[in-house]
Amino acid sequence: MKCDTFYLIGMYTKTIMKSWFQYKIDAVLRSLAVFLREATGIIVIYFTLLKFDTLNGWNLYEMLFLFSFLFVTYGILILFFTGLRDFGDTVRNGNFDRFILRPRGLLFQIIFINADWFAAIGHGCLGIALFIISAGKVGVEWNVISIFYAIVTIVGGVFIQGAIFLFLATLNIYLLETDSLKEIFYWNMRKFAGYPISIFHKGIQMIMIYIVPFAFVNYFPVQFLLRKADMAQYPSLFMYMTPLVGAGMYLLAYGFWRLSLKYYKSSGN
């Protein structure tokens, strides 16, 4: 990347920040709202597990640890991929036409022109909080290797979800409305990913591993660190595959995106 590209990213970020500060109170409230909405789900699990002690061998802190990967990756994801999350709107209101008219990469513009800081702060803070609460109590020995592993898998997890976003965004070129697909393939799967996948029916496990591979975002990485008994039923190779799955899926989604651009129909006026 050229120096000029970084300058533009800086300008985009400055613009996002300026818009943000137009509505200061709203900004703070929205971050808080996201935090509380997501935290509610955690609280429910917290009280459930107080009663049951463990879930398929996973205790409360291990569950929170599993959750923390989900929230931290989403917090990072949404900083970069807000534009893909909202791509349906961008197409419908004709803003994508404008991106095409500017001498910059299309995906580059989509990624850097907007960032939902509210969601990033809400999810990110929750993720970090959960990580801090649980990391010391799940028996992980934090050394160079485990820290390096955690960072690499978090990046991989961001790319896996980014690829899902990119794939769903690309579908917007063909179908004007894809929100319900996102609801089914992203948000519902993400709900499953909050639990160790071993508790689910085989069919759901297959989907979580091979189709919408959320298992590689948190379950397998956490298994590498915790080595719970239920890992025995999966190939141990899976614990090392997160970055590979992330890169592979992202490349695939990117190819689909490039291929689809020439079918873009614009929304008319």
Add this chain to the structure above:
Amino acid sequence: MENLIEVKNVSKTFKVNKRANGIPGMVANLLVPKFEQKQAVKDISFSIKEGEMVGFVGPNGAGKSTTIKMLSGILYPDSGEIKVNGYVPYKQRKDYVGSIGVVFGQKSQLQWDLPVIDSFELLKAIYRVPEKVYQRNLERFTDMLNMGGFINQPVRQLSLGQRMRADIAAALLHSPRIVFFDEPTIGVDVVGKEKIREFIRELNRKDKVTMLFTTHDMQDIEKTCNRLIIIDKGSKVYDGTLFGIREKYGTTRQLDVEFKDNCEIEPIKNVEIKQIDELDGRKKRFIFENKDVQINELMNELLAKYNVRDLNISEPEIESIIRKIYSGKDVVL
């Protein structure tokens, strides 16, 4: 001079979902969607030379916007060739778009919540406009478009006319060689429109910027363009000068005569009048073909035989001529 824009046999078809009416229709459409091919642009060809200012006119749905979108690289044509400034727009997008500016009257490219100047600064970075060029353009446009009073105001507080002026400036900050305007005066009041036209004319004259613009306001065309392309139902139906269109289609004339007394008009020898309408008072309207009638003969005849108070001759307005071309009917004045 070389052709800056070259369009050859371009067609574009859209697949549209054909919906049946009512709730049963909605259900049927959900289960078995029916698609219809809608040909938005049919085999259009034209070329535009450097420095030309061309009006692009047609009724709603004629294919104007589709053509502009193909020219600017937003849409791929199904068939045919497009070359603008030496580039194939939809293939060499990144290299190409730096040399064009596009104004969509219906769609602002400014940041809604931020002052106008912030959007300009962002565009400067996006288009890599050198500082010197940016300052010069900014100063010039601010002055020409009278933006000094609102350049530091958030876009959401601007009037439509102000926003449009800011949008036009935004599309020109990188000094494009070619500018496409898609309804640049829509919704703007008379004074605002005049300012915009003046600016467009000036830019064409001084900077030799090549322009193509669509509008529904014939005044826009008459006051700015010397060439007109009319498309209807996706096909080009006229390409030539404004004068030529009068020559070709606007052949009827009308003569309004106010008489001192009520009188019956007798047929006039050698003068073929198509129609005489009775207007209020003692006025009559004579409608005739320009080529059939020598106006001086008609007037002499009338002045000699009747007591005439006032005469007024008029030719059809461009707008009604164009309406005629759309509908294929005679011009009603």
